[in-house]
Amino acid sequence: xxxxxxxxxxxxxxxxxxxxxxxxxxxxxxxxxxxxxxxxxxxxxxxxxxxxxxxxxxxxxxxxxxxxxxxxxxxxxxxxxxxxxxxxxxxxxxxxxxxxxxxxxxxxxxxxxxxxxxxxxxxxxxxxxxxxxxxxxxxxxxxxxxxxxxxxxxxxxxxxxxxxxxxxxxxxxxxxxxxxxxxxxxxxxxxxxxxxxxxxxxxxxxxxxxxxxxxxxxxxxxxxxxxxxxxxxxxxxxxxxxxxxxxxxxxxxxxxxxxxxxxxxxxxxxxxxxxxxxxxxxxxxxxxxxxxxxxxxxxxxxxxxxxxxxxxxxxxxxxxxxxxxxxxxxxxxxxxxxxxxxxxxxxxxxxxxxxxxxxxxxxxxxxxxxxxxxxxxxx
Numbered sequence: 001x002x003x004x005x006x007x008x009x010x011x012x013x014x015x016x017x018x019x020x021x022x023x024x025x026x027x028x029x030x031x032x033x034x035x036x037x038x039x040x041x042x043x044x045x046x047x048x049x050x051x052x053x054x055x056x057x058x059x060x061x062x063x064x065x066x067x068x069x070x071x072x073x074x075x076x077x078x079x080x081x082x083x084x085x086x087x088x089x090x091x092x093x094x095x096x097x098x099x100x101x102x103x104x105x106x107x108x109x110x111x112x113x114x115x116x117x118x119x120x121x122x123x124x125x126x127x128x129x130x131x132x133x134x135x136x137x138x139x140x141x142x143x144x145x146x147x148x149x150x151x152x153x154x155x156x157x158x159x160x161x162x163x164x165x166x167x168x169x170x171x172x173x174x175x176x177x178x179x180x181x182x183x184x185x186x187x188x189x190x191x192x193x194x195x196x197x198x199x200x201x202x203x204x205x206x207x208x209x210x211x212x213x214x215x216x217x218x219x220x221x222x223x224x225x226x227x228x229x230x231x232x233x234x235x236x237x238x239x240x241x242x243x244x245x246x247x248x249x250x251x252x253x254x255x256x257x258x259x260x261x262x263x264x265x266x267x268x269x270x271x272x273x274x275x276x277x278x279x280x281x282x283x284x285x286x287x288x289x290x291x292x293x294x295x296x297x298x299x300x301x302x303x304x305x306x307x308x309x310x311x312x313x314x315x316x317x318x319x320x321x322x323x324x325x326x327x328x329x330x331x332x333x334x335x336x337x338x339x340x341x342x343x344x345x346x347x348x349x350x351x352x353x354x355x356x357x358x359x360x361x362x363x364x365x366x367x368x369x370x371x372x373x374x375x376x377x378x379x
Contacts, residue, residue, distance in 0.1 A: 148315035164294035171288030172212035173263035178280035288349030
């Protein structure tokens with residue numbers, strides 16, 4: 001199997017596809033956070049996968065809860081119904097509260113892991129789980145058996161060990177109420193008097209958007225300067241809340257006009273007829289930090305054929321479009337056609353910033369510990 005190129009640089013990376021924003025957030029799993037030799041059989045270019053598994057099969061798939069039951073819209077129900085009809089099998093979603101940590105603990109205890117794979121793996125998940133893992137939780141994925149993998153862009157790969165296959169993506173950005181506050185165009189703008197007490201973001205230790213923003217500041221100001229920047233944010237009375245949902249609730253209720261969220265917020269807002277002047281998006285310094293998500297096979301999985309059928313189904317252009325539309329994220333299959341709302345309202349940063357798995361593996365815990373001492377310890 002030929003190994004795909006993967007993202008492993010903290011420098012700005014120019015990308016060309018649409019980047020999604022996420023409408024819902026869970027710990028390290030906000031909706032809006034992956035081989036080459038696959039090809040379709042018989043020359044079929046539709047991307048559809050057809051069932052080749054035994055009748056009465058059951059496929060268990062782990063994921064985070066809002067992928068299945070978000071209050072607005074979720075792709076989980078559509079995926080379950082469509083995959084079951086297509087392959088004549090039963091799809092079971094497993095959404096433990098602790099997400100990947102739950103499966104890592106079971107692995108360390110020598111207990112059974114029922115799902116064949118986990119959908120919604122991010123590079124930070126891999127790093128943080130592996131710090132306390134004995135052995136391998138995930139297996140390398142043979143993408144030569146995935147006919148739709150050949151259309152996945154190289155820039156969306158984040159796992160150099162070939163376990164995580166890209167699934168969807170988004171960009172962290174600034175959402176601001178254009179009726180009441182001017183657009184912040186740079187990181188330094190957020191430190192100005194006009195934004196004093198006007199900004200809310202989520203705790204990077206407990207939420208994806210908060211972590212993405214923290215990593216973005218590290219890329220911008222380097223390890224020697226990011227804590228000084230955060231100290232200045234705190235001095236400017238920035239609000240650090242527990243979760244993205246807490247942050248966005250305050251924004252919707254007009255308690256704060258500026259929040260750290262996702263760059264496709266206007267796609268989400270347009271769906272519900274919200275005032276788009278309130279839902280303005282800024283890409284600080286013309287950048288956005290990438291939120292890459294993938295799916296990975298558990299090392300203890302036993303049904304390769306069915307798991308691969310599901311993974312290939314997730315990579316189909318039709319499925320990619322449904323996930324993007326319902327999840328308010330962006331596809332990784334470059335053959336995907338998105339709804340018109342994306343062309344009208346999606347915001348694509350000129351540069352995408354991203355730390356690869358290798359850099360996170362050696363630094364993430366230290367960065368979070370340093371942030372906690374600087375920000376939490378100062379209050």
